[in-house]
Amino acid sequence: MGSPDKADAERRPCDQVRVRVPATSANLGPGFDAFGLALTLYDDLIVTPGGSGITVTVTGSGEGELALDESHLVVRSIRAGLEALGVPVPGFSLRCENRIPHGRGLGSSSAAIVGGLAAAYGLAGEPVDRERLVVLANELEGHPDNVAAAALGGFTIAWTEGETGRAVRLEPAAGLAAVAYVPDNRVLTKEARGLLPSVVPHTDAAANAGRSALLVAAMTGRPELLLTATEDRLHQEYREPAMPESLALVHKLRGSGLAAIVSGAGPTVAVLGETPAPTGKAAGQSQFYRSTPEPPDGWTKYELGIDPVGVQVWSMEAG
Ligand SMILES: Nc1ncnc2c1ncn2[C@@H]1O[C@H](COP(=O)(O)OP(=O)(O)OP(=O)(O)O)[C@@H](O)[C@H]1O
Ligand SMILES: [Mg+2]
Structure with a gap:
């Protein structure tokens, strides 16, 4: 671990951050509120820092329905991530290419949150700390099962200790x-x-x-x-x-x-x-x-x- 000064020196400004985040299935039957599985169906985010405000475009799921302002879940998650990392990025443009259907039980809200938080790591020029990502995403989502699978991939078992979201990832059987x-x-x-x-x-x-x-x-x-x-x-x-x-x-x-x-x-x-x-x-x-x-x-x-x-x-x- 470096000092805060060293960490700042290691941070690199970037032109653009691209994020790919998977759909997830939670519960899997008996594992209520605990099990999660990451699936090969993805939302893509493209974030370009600059200026003092935000612009948001959405294609696919939520197109023409979601508010394109600070209330957008990905925008709120990017903001929360930047605040947690202590990095000021006042303005950015966000492009969402959504494939995960909304409100259907495939973890679209978790993908938006995990994707937004991961984008914040990219904007800050830091590698994603996946354990912390689960903690932050659980705070925004209110339960850890989908966010764990979106953050870690594979098959996950999530739980909370007090208010803190935690998870372990297990390797799914080959060919599942x-x-x-x-x-x-x-x-x-x-x-x-x-x-x-x-x-x-x-x-x-x-x-x-x-x-x-x-x-x-x-x-x-x-x-x-x-x-x-x-x-x-x-x-x-x-x-x-x-x-x-x-x-x-x-x-x-x-x-x-x-x-x-x-x-x-x-x-x-x-x-x-x-x-x-x-x-x-x-x-x-x-x-x-x-x-x-x-x-x-x-x-x-x-x-x-x-x-x-x-x-x-x-x-x-x-x-
Ligand atoms: N990519 C996204 N961008 C912005 N907002 C989103 C996005 N995905 C989901 N949301 C918000 O989350 C809502 C859906 O959340 P909800 O938790 O009900 O369903 P889900 O996450 O698709 O399914 P589940 O939580 O059961 O797996 C949407 O109506 C929208 O407000
Ligand atoms: Mg949800």
Whole structure:
């Protein structure tokens, strides 16, 4: 560690910062508020410092809907990151190329927050401190499960100590893949959370504890156990009134032997799968994708891999 003066001297101004941040699926069935998985579906941010105000452009998800001012979640996250790093950057232009659908349970708000904070590291000319990124992102998001996977990539287990967000990253089993079925309607996280009971039967809590432990084994090396390991009794069924079609799809897919779960707070349904041929990853993935049915009318099917690294930052340095 250098002194503050040395740290300042090591900081480089930059012409532009580019950020790529993954979508994430939280809970994964029994791992309520703890498990996260980073997916190969990305938002891109391009930040160019300069001037005293901000300009924001958005293409893709949220285009024509999001306010393009200081209230924009990426802008707020860049500001929060710069403040935490103690670096004054008064003005910048921000271009958001969004692919993660909003309000569907694929962690768009976490991607915006983690992407904005990571951009602040780039603007400050500092390498991303991923442990601190989880702490800062949890403060903005209010829960650590999605932000952990967006920050660290792979399969994550997140928790809080007091108010502090923490996470460990585990290496997903080779060839693990996911399919996401995304409906065209939104469910806000707040609404889905309101349906959960404050007390649950002890037998349900015990079943989930066992299944979530098993899911760690399944995700990291025993994917043939995914169907059993993704059984949940604590949140998915309680949310049925807010997303009956999602629960119907989960039941149908699980009935045909696929490890289907509600992604995050829904309404997206995700299927986790193993690729049968360890030597032919691409061929195995397409075999898994083919084993999943076409989406219902009005839904979009995404065939995804697991993002291994989490948010990435590229800084183009001046001079
Ligand atoms: N890229 C983005 N840029 C700016 N604001 C965003 C962005 N992504 C999400 N948001 C804000 O977050 C809201 C969606 O947050 P919400 O937590 O309800 O859904 P989600 O993050 O997509 O799903 P989940 O949290 O269940 O995984 C959007 O309506 C928007 O206000
Ligand atoms: Mg969210």
